[in-house]
Amino acid sequence: MGKKVALTGNEAAAHAIRQINPDVIAAFPITPSTPIPQAVAQFIADGEMDTELVTVESEHSAMSACIGAAAAGGRVMTATSANGYALMWEMLYIASGMRLPIVMAVVARALSSPLNIHGDHSDIMGGRDTGWIQLISENSQEAYDNLIQAVKIAENKDVMTPALVAQDGFNTSHTIEIWELEDDQKVKEFIGEYEPLYPMLNTDEPVTHGAWAPPNWYFEHKMNQLRGLLNAKDVVEKVGKEFGDAFGRYYGLYEAYKLDDAEYVIVAAGSVCGTTKDVVDGLRENGVKAGLLKVRLFRPFPYKELAETLQSAKAIAVLDRVSPAGAQGGPLFTEIRSALYDTPSRAPVINYTYGLGGRDTQPRHISSVFETLKRIVETGKVEKQFDCLNLRGEWR
Amino acid sequence: MAEKLLNWDEVLIGGVIKDPGNSREYETGSWRVERPVWNPDTCIQCMFCWVYCPDSAITVDENGKMTGIDYTYCKGCGICVEQCPTKPKSLKMILEAEAKGKTEEELRKEVFSSEK
Incomplete structure (x- = not known):
């Protein structure tokens, strides 16, 4: 049983990093994730960590330094948001291609333009194909728990793939919640010592990292990399169980909230799930079979398991906190709908974009989604496959 | 090619190379x-x-004298000719097509016969 504390989501991430005490952190400040490296710098100054904190001139350099330190054999972490994450882009692919288990706290935020510092999923969803493991947190507790688990997942010998742990900018990063901070020593024991596979600093066995692969090699290396990423699915489940055994909070690939017999189902990820749970509770009290499927692991996407949980649904709404950007719908929608194609369910699946640039999503907005789902089941008609929540003016 | 091509599940993780100096196995002369x-x-x-020479393809004897060109690795970039x-x-x-089937001695005669 941990100690109950009242701290922000950023502080939750910072405490996880303090307890993990990585060899190297290279980071550059960007709202809303700035308080994470700031708190880490304070912990180091106070002698509570002995991490080498590398202050760099950009996020591109931050990820580059992380890659170098990880190839050298270190346990490496960083934190970023939005445009900072975007500036890391090419290095994100290099980190995953080199199979370096870097763990990054991402405080999800809108991408410019227009300039906006508030929460949405434009950054992490844009980076969904960079080959990183992506875990999305609903609240401060999960931001803390997921970071600790991410170290163990990323460093698993069958995985060896970088992982990011996202939480929603401001919704959780700057909001004080009560959560459980575990004992330093117990966390240390849980993650264990990191043993790198081919550290560059081991001069007894010299290796080359980052070599080139011509057309007769590149394809094989990329598929070998994909296998590592896909292996993460089973490891996420295993580590989620081990974490539960150690700390009492169990985690799986997703959270099925009142889903067993649910007919009207919302699929979402991140802080909006807290609001949705409240609405589901209210509907259940009135006998409405509402439920929530909270996606925790977005990459690798556990499509079979997620589709399985949706089989009782008569109508499904997927909430994406990002613009579909010209696709049939948001990324969560297209993947959920695609996953259902191989199952007996032919329940209608609709999509909403919500919460862009920190736009508030309140219980009444979630209620309106359930009302729409109910109407679809009653009339058998889908009027709009795609719509927006809390947008001024009707989307058409 | 002397290199052994491995399957996707046989390659070393992250494209790591464990045997330093293995560029020797890559016979760039084929380019x-x-x-x-x-x-x-x-x-x-x-x-x-x-x-x-960017490929160390100029061969040298024990006295440090140039003895010729290692065509296993020479890519034919022409930098040596430029610098001579x-x-x-x-x-x-000369074009590789013109060299086909001829010994080095024959090529020398053909290329340099007008120059004494």
């Missing part, structure tokens, strides 16, 4: 479209070609 031909009669052993300071040049580029 060549043109090749340099060397004339030992006019060569002054300045070693500029050896200094500038003698007049006329002691290295000249």
Whole structure:
């Protein structure tokens, strides 16, 4: 049983990093994730960590330094948001291609333009194909728990793939919640010592990292990399169980909230799930079979398991906190709908974009989604496959 | 190619190379479209070609004297010819197609016969 504390989501991430005490952190400040490296710098100054904190001139350099330190054999972490994450882009692919288990706290935020510092999923969803493991947190507790688990997942010998742990900018990063901070020593024991596979600093066995692969090699290396990423699915489940055994909070690939017999189902990820749970509770009290499927692991996407949980649904709404950007719908929608194609369910699946640039999503907005789902089941008609929540003016 | 091509589930994780110096297995001479031909009669052993060759394809004996070109690795870039300071040049580029089936001696005669 941990100690109950009242701290922000950023502080939750910072405490996880303090307890993990990585060899190297290279980071550059960007709202809303700035308080994470700031708190880490304070912990180091106070002698509570002995991490080498590398202050760099950009996020591109931050990820580059992380890659170098990880190839050298270190346990490496960083934190970023939005445009900072975007500036890391090419290095994100290099980190995953080199199979370096870097763990990054991402405080999800809108991408410019227009300039906006508030929460949405434009950054992490844009980076969904960079080959990183992506875990999305609903609240401060999960931001803390997921970071600790991410170290163990990323460093698993069958995985060896970088992982990011996202939480929603401001919704959780700057909001004080009560959560459980575990004992330093117990966390240390849980993650264990990191043993790198081919550290560059081991001069007894010299290796080359980052070599080139011509057309007769590149394809094989990329598929070998994909296998590592896909292996993460089973490891996420295993580590989620081990974490539960150690700390009492169990985690799986997703959270099925009142889903067993649910007919009207919302699929979402991140802080909006807290609001949705409240609405589901209210509907259940009135006998409405509402439920929530909270996606925790977005990459690798556990499509079979997620589709399985949706089989009782008569109508499904997927909430994406990002613009579909010209696709049939948001990324969560297209993947959920695609996953259902191989199952007996032919329940209608609709999509909403919500919460862009920190736009508030309140219980009444979630209620309106359930009302729409109910109407679809009653009339058998889908009027709009795609719509927006809390947008001024009707989307058409 | 001397290298053994491995399947996707056999390659080393992250493209790591465990055996340093394995670029020797990569016979870049197969890239060549043109090749340099060397004339030992006019060569002054300045070693500029050896200094500038990006593939260490200029062969040298135990006395540090240039002895020719290693066509297993020479990509035919022509930098050695560009750098050769003698007049006329002691290295000249010819098309690989023209070199086909001829010995080095025959090529030398053909390329440098007009120059004494």
